[in-house]
Each structure stands twice: as C-alpha cells, then as structure tokens.
C-alpha cells in the first residue's frame with residue numbers, strides 16, 4: 001500500500017507538477033483543447049490539490065480546477081484537469097482520492113458544474129456524464145464522447161452553450 005495525503009496545491013509544487021504533466025502527457029499537452037482554455041488564465045489553487053507522500057514533500061499526483069464560462073449563457077463553472085498520477089504509482093487510488101477531494105471542494109464553494117475532457121469510464125463514478133453533442137464547444141478539437149459534465153446543481157446542463165473560455 002502507498003501512503004499518501006491530499007493537500008491544497010501551493011506554489012511550492014509548481015515545478016514538480018510541470019514535470020508530472022510532461023511525464024503524463026508529453027509535448028502534445030500544449031495542443032490540447034483544454035490547455036488552450038487554461039492558458040487564458042490561472043487555475044484556482046484553492047480548488048486544486050496535490051497527492052504527496054507521507055513526508056509531505058514528494059509529489060505523487062495532481063489535479064487542477066480552472067474557472068470558466070460558456071459564451072452562450074455566461075454561466076460560471078469549472079474545468080477540471082489536468083489530472084495525473086506519477087508513473088509507477090498508478091492504480092493505487094491516488095487519482096480517485098484527488099477526484100473526490102476536488103469535486104467536493106467545487107461543490108462546497110457552490111460551483112454549479114464541472115466540465116472535463118477525459119475517459120467517461122473513469123469519471124462517471126464521480127457524477128460525470130457526456131455533454132449533449134454540439135451544445136458546448138472547446139477552442140480546439142474534442143472527441144464528443146470524452147466531453148463530460150458533472151452537474152452540481154439541478155438543471156444546470158441545459159443552461160450551458162457556446163464556446164468555453166476562462167473566467168476569473
């Protein structure tokens with residue numbers, strides 16, 4: 001068993017998180033549609049978390065949340081990602097622990113919804129469903145089957161529409 005703790009992200013982890021993203025996603029990460037949203041503005045450290053070893057220093061995993069809106073309605077919500085766990089430590093529950101903590105934190109601050117681009121079989125246990133095709137666009141190509149939403153308030157999905165963009 002790997003012992004780990006989930007902590008709010010701080011600047012002390014910036015370079016380790018960048019290394020983790022390079023390891024997990026390679027140079028192609030800079031061309032992803034979600035990256036194009038995230039480069040419009042900073043993520044919210046208060047809703048972003050790291051998994052660290054028991055010594056409190058070694059980074060094992062990371063998840064980030066960025067405030068966004070959809071152009072059609074201006075409804076403010078969150079974009080989840082990147083989510084990544086260090087090679088050699090996958091399959092030990094770290095990713096799920098990061099997901100639980102970040103979705104709970106989003107709910108606690110009253111975020112109405114969370115979007116992400118990822119594999120539905122991994123994310124559906126946390127409440128993510130496929131977005132209705134064509135309803136929301138990202139600033140780059142996205143496989144519609146991987147464009148997911150978690151509604152944290154009733155009837156919020158119908159209110160979304162148009163291009164996703166960063167919103168502070």
Ligand SMILES: CC(C)(COP(=O)(O)OP(=O)(O)OC[C@H]1O[C@@H](n2cnc3c(N)ncnc32)[C@H](O)[C@@H]1OP(=O)(O)O)[C@@H](O)C(=O)NCCC(=O)NCCS
Nearest residue numbers: 024083084085090091092093094095096117118119121122
């Ligand atoms: C995806 C990732 C974050 C999962 O983290 P993790 O700590 O390895 O996952 P956990 O230990 O919490 O969960 C493992 C379970 O998820 C499943 N799983 C892992 N990746 C999956 C995927 N892409 N699709 C479906 N299921 C997946 C495993 O099969 C395992 O299933 P089990 O519990 O039934 O045995 C990690 O594998 C990773 O960093 N991958 C590379 C980066 C990446 O793809 N990030 C997601 C971008 S959308």
